[in-house]
Amino acid sequence: MTTDPAAAPAVWTPTLNYPALAVFLFFFLLVTLMGFVAAHWRKPETLAHIDEWGLGGRNFGTWITWFLVGGDFYTAYTVIAVPALVYAVGAYGFFALPYTIVVYPFVFLVMPLLWKKAKGMNYVTAGDIVHGKYGSRALELVVAITGVVATMPYIALQLIGMEAVIKALGLAGISLGPIHNVPLTTAFLILAFYTYSSGLRAPALIAFVKDIMIYIVVIVAVVVVPMKLGGYGAVFDKAGADFAAAGKGGLLLGGNQMAAYATLAFGSALAAFMYPHTLTGIFASNSANTIRKNAVLLPAYTLLLGLIAMLGYMGHAAGIKVATNNDIVPALFDTLFSGWFAGFAYAAIGIGALVPAAVMSIGAANLFTRNFWKAYVNPQVTPAGEAAVAKITSLVVKVGALLVIVYLPTKFALDLQLLGGIWILQTLPALVFGLYTSWFRAPGLLAGWAVGFASGSWMAWGPEGLKPLQALPFGGPAGVTVYIGLVALALNVGVAVAVNLVTARRTALA
Amino acid sequence: MTGRADSPNRYHNFVIGWEVRMDRRKPRAALWLLIIPYVGLLYPAFYNHLEPRLWGFPFFYWYQLAFVPITALLTYVAYRSVRDDD
Numbered sequence: 001m002t003t004d005p006a007a008a009p010a011v012w013t014p015t016l017n018y019p020a021l022a023v024f025l026f027f028f029l030l031v032t033l034m035g036f037v038a039a040h041w042r043k044p045e046t047l048a049h050i051d052e053w054g055l056g057g058r059n060f061g062t063w064i065t066w067f068l069v070g071g072d073f074y075t076a077y078t079v080i081a082v083p084a085l086v087y088a089v090g091a092y093g094f095f096a097l098p099y100t101i102v103v104y105p106f107v108f109l110v111m112p113l114l115w116k117k118a119k120g121m122n123y124v125t126a127g128d129i130v131h132g133k134y135g136s137r138a139l140e141l142v143v144a145i146t147g148v149v150a151t152m153p154y155i156a157l158q159l160i161g162m163e164a165v166i167k168a169l170g171l172a173g174i175s176l177g178p179i180h181n182v183p184l185t186t187a188f189l190i191l192a193f194y195t196y197s198s199g200l201r202a203p204a205l206i207a208f209v210k211d212i213m214i215y216i217v218v219i220v221a222v223v224v225v226p227m228k229l230g231g232y233g234a235v236f237d238k239a240g241a242d243f244a245a246a247g248k249g250g251l252l253l254g255g256n257q258m259a260a261y262a263t264l265a266f267g268s269a270l271a272a273f274m275y276p277h278t279l280t281g282i283f284a285s286n287s288a289n290t291i292r293k294n295a296v297l298l299p300a301y302t303l304l305l306g307l308i309a310m311l312g313y314m315g316h317a318a319g320i321k322v323a324t325n326n327d328i329v330p331a332l333f334d335t336l337f338s339g340w341f342a343g344f345a346y347a348a349i350g351i352g353a354l355v356p357a358a359v360m361s362i363g364a365a366n367l368f369t370r371n372f373w374k375a376y377v378n379p380q381v382t383p384a385g386e387a388a389v390a391k392i393t394s395l396v397v398k399v400g401a402l403l404v405i406v407y408l409p410t411k412f413a414l415d416l417q418l419l420g421g422i423w424i425l426q427t428l429p430a431l432v433f434g435l436y437t438s439w440f441r442a443p444g445l446l447a448g449w450a451v452g453f454a455s456g457s458w459m460a461w462g463p464e465g466l467k468p469l470q471a472l473p474f475g476g477p478a479g480v481t482v483y484i485g486l487v488a489l490a491l492n493v494g495v496a497v498a499v500n501l502v503t504a505r506r507t508a509l510a
Numbered sequence: 511m512t513g514r515a516d517s518p519n520r521y522h523n524f525v526i527g528w529e530v531r532m533d534r535r536k537p538r539a540a541l542w543l544l545i546i547p548y549v550g551l552l553y554p555a556f557y558n559h560l561e562p563r564l565w566g567f568p569f570f571y572w573y574q575l576a577f578v579p580i581t582a583l584l585t586y587v588a589y590r591s592v593r594d595d596d
Contacts, residue, residue, distance in 0.1 A: 091558075097574050098551040101581050105544035108585050226566075233566030251560065252570055258554040266552055292589050299582040306575050 011321045012331035016170035020334075020343030024169060027213070027347035028187070031206045031354065035194030038201040050124055050386035053199035054366045055284045058119065062293045064204055068359070069281040069294060070301045071207030073272065074100075076161030076353035079214070079308055084325035086312030090239070090249035092257050094309055095264045100302040103269035108295035111273060112288035113435045119283075125363075126279055126431050127371030133434040136442035137375060142449055143427045144371035147276045148397075150420030151364045154275070155401035156413035158353040158360070160326070162187060163405070165346040168330030181406055187350070188357075192398045195358045196391050200284055203358035210355050213348035215304065221314075221345075222307045225336055229317040239316040256481055260469050263483035271425040271485060276363025277356060357398065365393035415466045422460060422468075422485040426452035426492050444500030452492030459484045540591035547581040 042059065044052045051058055060068060078096070085093035114129065123129050127144035131137065166172055166183045174182045194202050226232050236251060243249040253261055272278060285291055315328040322331050329349070333342040369390040374381050381389070404413055430445045459470045470487055471479045550556075551574065560568040567575070 091570060094571070094574065098577075101574075101577050102547050102551055104581060104585055105547060105588075108544065108588060109541070231566055233563070236566060236568060236571075251568055253554055253558050258558065261554050262552045266548075292592070296582055296585045296589055299578050299585075303575065303578045306571075306578065310571075 011323055012327060012335065013323075014168045014170050014172075014327075014330070014334065017168075017334070017339050017342065019339030020346060021169050021171075023340050023343030024165075024347045024350065027209070027344070027351060031209055031351050032190050032194065034205050034209065035191070035198060035202040038194070038198040038205040041201050041205055046384070047199060048384040048387050050366065050369065050383050050390060051122070053387040054124055054362055054369075054390050055280065056200040056204055058284060059286050060204065060284050060290070061286055062290050062297070065281065065285040065290055065294050066297050067207040067211050068200075068204045068284070068355075069278065070298060071203065071211050071352070071355040072277055072281050072359045073298075073356075074214075074301045074305055075158055075356040076349050077157040078305065079349050079352060080161045080164050080326050080329055081157075082305065082309045083312035083315070083329050084327075086309045087315045087322075087328045088249065088312075088325045090243050090251055091253050092249070092261060093312065094306075095261045095268075096309060097302065097306045098262070098265035099268040099272075100305055101299065102265060103272050104295045104299055104302075106269060107273055107298075108292055110432055110435065111282050111295075112291045114279075114431070115282055115285065115288050115291055117435070124283065125276065125367045125370050126274070126427065127367055130430050130434075131371070131375075134430070134442040134445065136446070139430055139442045139446050139449075140371050140375065142446065143430055144367045146423050146427050146449075146453070147274075147367050148364045150424040151276050151360050152397065152401055152404075153413045153416035153420050154277070155357050155360045155364075155398065156404045157417055158357040159184060159188065159401060159405040160410060160413065162350050162353040164326050164330055165350045167327070168334060168342075168346055185402060185406065187354075188398060188402050191354050191358060192361075192395050195361060195394055195398070199387075199391075200280065200359065200362055203355045203362075204284075206351065206358075207355045210348065210351040211301075213344065214352060217345045217348045218304050218307055220341070221333075222310065225311075225314045225318075225332070228336060229314060235310070235313050235317040239313040242316045259480045259482050263486050264468065267425060267483040267485040267489070268421065270428060270489070271421055274424045274427050274431060275360075276367055277360040280359055280363040280366065357401075361394040361397045361401075362390070364397045365390040368393045411465075418466050418468055419457060419460055422456040422488055423453055425485040425489050426456065428489065429493055429496055440496060440500055441503065443503050444496040444498075447499040448492040448494075448496030451495040452488040455491050456484055456488030459487065538591065540588045543584045544588055546584055547577055550580075551577055 039047060042057065044057050047053055082093060082096050087093075117123060117129050117132070121128070121132055123132060125144065126147060127140045130143045131140035163172070163181070163184055166181070166187075169183075171183045172181065226235055229235055229238075240251045243251065273282065282291060285294070311329055311332055315322075315332050318332060318335060320328065320331050320335055322328050330342075330346065333345045337345070369386050373389050374386065378385070426449050429440070429448055433440050433445075460466050460468065468484055469481050470484045471481045472487070473479050557570055557573040559570060562569055564572040
C-alpha cells in the first residue's frame, strides 16, 4: 500500500467521448431501423394475430432460436453485473457459470415436452398450459401474475445496464424538465414503438446484430486485455492480491460459501426457463428438435459469459477503481481501448439491453392477454383482438419499468428482481410436474405455490434489506447457508404432496 | 370451470405411459449422461482449489469452463438418441 496520493489510482470518471458516441449512435440507429423493418421479415399474412405478434408465427428454426434465446437469456445486465460481482467478491460471483451450464440438460429434457403441449393446443403462455392441464382458473391466474411480477423488475434491470453505458458515453446528466435521463428515456421509447409494431420479430432480428457484436467485443477483450496486462496468470495474481489486501473476497470460495454457490446455481437454473421471456423463445421455435439442438448449441454463450466474468479480474489487474461496481466493464473498455472500440462495446451492451427488454415485455403482455383479458374480460376475443390487447400491454409494461428506473431508487428494482427469482421458481411444480405425472391436482399445487411464495418472501426479508440466502440449522456445527428459492420450492412441493394426499383421500371416501 | 383435459382414468394413463417408457428404455439410456454436469458442478468442494493451473487459470476456473464443452457434448449424445422421437 502506498501513502503517496499521486500514486494511488483515481476513481474512473466518464467524459464525453465523441468517437465512442458516433459508433454507438450508428449501431443504435441501425437496430432501430431493423426493429421497424422486422414487421416485413418472414412476412406472415397478417401480424394481427397473437401467434404472429407474440410468437413470431411459431416458426423460428435452429439459428433464429439460438440468436433469440441467447440474446434474451444472456442480457445486458449480465454483462454489467456479473463482472461487477466478480470484481467485488471474486469466486462467488462465478456461480453464473455453473448456473448457465446445468440449465441446458434441464432445457433439453423438459422444454421439448412443454413446446409440444403449447403447439398442439395453441397455447401461448405458461398460464395457458396450467389451465389446460388442471382446468383451474385460480392456478392459471397465480402462475400468470407471478410471471408478470417477476418480469417487470427484470426489464428494469436491462435499463440499469443501458444506464451504465449511457453514463460511460458521458451523457448521464441530461434532463429536460421533469424527464430525468433523456437519452435512456428516448432509447426505451423507440424500443417500445418498434416492439409494438413488429412484435417478437423485432428482437429476433436485432438479436443477430447484438449477439455478433457481443461475441466480437468479448473475444477481442479476452485476447487483448491479458496481453496488455501480462497474461492470465498475472490477472489472477493481481486480483488475488487485491482481495487479500482488502480482506474481503478471494479467488476461491470460502468454506461457508460453497453450499450457497451450488444452490444458487441449481436454483437459478431451475428458475431460468420459468420466466415468460425465456418461455416465449421456446414456444416461438418451430419444433421440439429445434429446442433440443439449441440445448446443445446454447452453451457457446455460457463460455462467453465465463469469459465476461473474467473482466472483473481484469479490472483489478488494470488497477481500475470505480465509484460503483457496475462501472467496472465500461471503465475497463474506456481505459484500455480506443474511443471507437469502446463505443462498439457500449453499443453491444446497449443493444444487448433492448433484445431482452423487448422479449420480456412481449412475454408479460402475452400473459396478461391470455390469462387475464381472455379469461376474465372478454372470453370471446379473437386472435386479432388478442394481438391488439397484447401490443398495448407491452407498451404499458415498458413505460412502467422506465418509470421505476427513472423515479425510484435502483435498489427497489434489484430487490424486486431478487424476490422475482424466488417467486418464479414457485411456478415450476404447476408448470412442469404435469408433463410427467397426472397425480397432482390444482388444490395441492395452489397450496404449494402459496406456501412457497409466502415462505420465500419471508425468508428473504432480512434485517438489513433483502437477501437471497438463508442459514439452515443443520449440516454442520455452523449450519449451512443455501439459496432461499430452493428452500421455498422444497416447502412448495412438500405442501403440494400433502394437500394432494389429503384431498385425494377425501374424494375417494365421498 | 372447465374439466380436466386429460383422461379421467388416471390408472389407465399411468399403465400406458409406463409401457411406452419400457419400450423406449434402451435408446434413452443416453439421457443418464445428463446427470454428469450436475454431479460435476454442484459439489464445489471438489473443485475449489488453485492448483493445478492451466494457462494461468486456477483449477477452480478452468475446471468449470471445461464443463461447458463437456456438457454440450453429453447433450449432443443424448440428442442423437432421441431426435427421431417426435
